[in-house]
Amino acid sequence: MSIKSGRQFRSYIISWFLMIVGLIVAIGSTNIFQRAEAYLFENFNNNKISQLNSIAQLIDPRLHQQLDQVSKAKLPIFERLTNSFKAQALTQNQGITFSLNLNPDNETLTYGASYQRSPQEGLLVVSDLFKVLIVPKNEKLELVKLRLPGQPRITRPPQVELRFRNRPELVVNGQIILRILDIKNLTATYKEIKLNRWSKKAQVATINLPSAEEVTYRFVPKDGLLQPPGSLFYAEKGLKREILKRIVVGETAQISLDSQNLKADRYLVSPLFSEDKPLGAVVMHVFQETYHGISRELLQSVWLIFSLMSAAILLAAMFFARKITSPLEQLNLAITRLIKNDFNFKLPPKGFGSFKFLAEQFNQMLAHIQKSRGELIQLNKSYHRFVPHGLLKQLGVASVDEISLGDCCEREMTVLFCDIRGFTTLSESMTPQANFNFINRYLSQIAPVINKHGGIIDKYMGDGIMALFPNRADDAVKAAIEMLASLDKYNEKLRQKKLPIVEIGMGIHYGKMMLGTVGTTQRMDATVVSDTVNAAARVEALTKAFATKILITEETKRHLSDLTQYRLRYIAACQIRGKSKPVTLYEVFDNDTVSIQEEKAANQPTMIRAWKKYREGDIATAVALYRRQIEKSPNDKSLFALIERCQSGRL
Structure with a gap:
């Protein structure tokens, strides 16, 4: 077995082992979590039932039934009964404890005590379908939907809204239930019934609507009970029936309408008896959120244990895998440096342990890459001097490898042709090497000027130059003027050496032209094709005929931004080859x-x-x-x- 296949085999074994261990751990931890959750819920409910039985033992059932008739004079009795609840009351996030009185005649349940208090004074509106609290806030009304013990769970709750028209109105399912007359004093009315929080009359009113169930209204002061003794206990039929059954039978038990769900709401019931007569019950409503909280805490504990175990396994795996992964990490870092064009380094074979042969092979590869890269850079620099990058940019390509044969575009540009006067005579008196040296020295004087003014040298034609100016016609004219100035300085040096001076003529023309690539797929060139180019060449030839150094056409003159910057004069309008109409010529004599x-x-x-x-x-x-x-x-x-x-x- 080779090294490569052996490593692959070991990787497969380790992967399958980890998958099997992970599956066993997942199944086992899920089963443990479910069993622990069921045990905790059962233990929690049993503790609450014991707590509820203790509360029930403190209550005198006879006095308890009198809570709804207690007057202010008998307030201490009420305090005695309610204080027993306060001493044993559960925290808000675990549930709420309340007591119920039983009317055996019609099997109705009414509240004997409640600890749900109003956060601020307002108008409580109660029915079998909804329960809302209307409170004044900043001279406006606010609608607070309440979820109180015993309130039925409605699959489709009614649309309860507070509208503001001429008078604020409470609307249920599109029907006006109550109209608020005075927000500041919270005075309300419906038909002939009026309610006023300052009135000494009865503070509870009941209205039977033709198309709705019975609705009750009353004012509730701040910290007042939202469910005072004597108020009707609303609940789902199943829940109410189960509570009545437990009271009559006299059993302490828990009731859940969804027995399949461990996290559903539960009602714990402890009956109240006097002389073997059922009089009511103490009820503890444990919210669903409580069970969710217990489940979350258990889940957090389980996750903490498994996280610690995973961390321990991970540390052990890292310790043993370090010797294997360290060489790979160093190799990866070396490859990253190569990607960033960093080649000035070597891998130390000692740091690779038994894998030092990888470091040695990598170093050999790196040396070969460095040599090839140096040759390639030098070759690219050489190619760069032969490529007209300015034209490529005008064609919309970033580099040579993106250009294709036949790529073209149309542009309006200024073309400048420049040629040496009498170069043939000069060249005849020089050797070939001297000819090239002479031309290159001359071009080194004027080519930088063209580049300085944004020009693109399209071609070197022996002693001549063809340059394009894609931006403005002014660039071409200013470049021509500066080229003559630079040549004058160069000629001064030639005179000092008693050498022949160089005289040139330049023709400039503005117009449309086609830029593109011509040739074959094996050999192509970027060039310009247009009668504008031909016209510029003819204008340059006329500089010798008219004894001028710079000639521009009428089209060029029209595209100059400010004619006052130049010294121009009209020469003539000539018929040149390739043009059907005469071309008007102007001399630039700034030099x-x-x-x-x-x-x-x-x-x-x-x-x-x-x-x-x-x-x-x-x-x-x-x-x-x-x-x-x-x-x-x-x-x-x-x-x-x-x-x-x-x-x-x-x-």
Whole structure:
């Protein structure tokens, strides 16, 4: 068996063992919990029955029946009876104890004593279906639904609501039961019956409604009993029948309407007898929440025990598994460092124990990765210089591996063409190596300027450059002006070395163009296809014909943000190849000396007049105007070029 298969086998054995142990523990703990729960509930109920019997022994049944007729003069008797309940009363979260009087004639049960008190004064409304307390709060009414001992459990409780119209009204199932006349004094009325909390008359009124059961109203002061002695005991028929049965038989027992549910509400009954005559009972209502509380406490204890056992097993498992998992953890951390491109480390074989061969193999792999990674980084740096990343960005791709053959988009951009004047003559006097050195030194002067102004160098065409400016036309014009300024500084160094200087011409045109990839799947290139590019190339060629350094078209001029930033003058409108209409050209002469700039600006009106004469067919007058300006400005070489083109008819 190999190391790998042996480990897998051990893993399967351990997994199945843990599953079986977990199943046995789950079944056993559930059975133990159920048995302990049943025992605790039975013991709890027996203790409450014993407690209830003790309370019943303190009660004089004859006096107990007189509680509903006790007057203020007999108040000490009432206190004597009720104090016996207070001494033995259960806490609120365990239940509530009360006593009942029996009327044998009609088998009705009425309260003999109750310890449910009102939190604040209000109007208590009671029926077989609902029981609510209306209390004034901040000059408004609040409806408090009560859950009191003996109140029947209704599957579909009635819709009890408090409406505010002209007078606040208590509405049950859409029927007005009671109308509140005075919120502040809590005065209420229904038909001819009036209730007032300040009245000395009877504070309890009963109304029989045609379509409803009997409803009782009374005012309850703060801390007053919500169920005073003598009030009717409401309960489900089954519960009332069981209580009556226990009273008559004289048995102390517990009653649960849901005998299958250990956590259901229970009523513990201890009958009251006098001379073998059943007179009532003491009842303890143990709420369902009490049993839930006992169950929760038991469950918490069980969970605590099993948690401690699990913690002990876990600590033991961790202790024994540490020797196996430690090498894997170190290996995992090493892989994480690799993912984060951290390669400057090695794994110590001593920390792997018997698995040190893993550390040695990992270190060998790491050394190979480091070598391959260095070669790949260097190769990517080399490729980076050949990829037009600016164009890729315009195509909406982040890297070269995302681009596909045929990807394209349409953009409006400014195109700049730049070329060296007389480069052929210069190159003939230099060796091939000197030619490349010369071109690269020249490009190192002007290429950074293009990048500085947001330009994208699309192609290096020997001594020429094609650059795209995707943002503004101003970027291209400012770049051209700065390129000439940088070249002037470079030429100054060439003069000092008594070397030939470099002169260039630049043509700029603005328009729509298509950016995309052309070629094959094995060899492709990102480029621009448009007559805008062709027009820019033709404009650059005209810089030599018109003896200018920078020429821009009318379209470029219209897209400049502020013409006052530049020194521009109109040259001519020429027919160029590839364009059906003449292209209007302007010279940018910001790089000329101040004196020449002033002469060119002064010559502009005469040049415009001469051009108009030429367009009218009066070539002689046009040539005469140009010659007149040459006499004034012999340094304006463009005038000579314009005369020659007028005479040859090439404008």
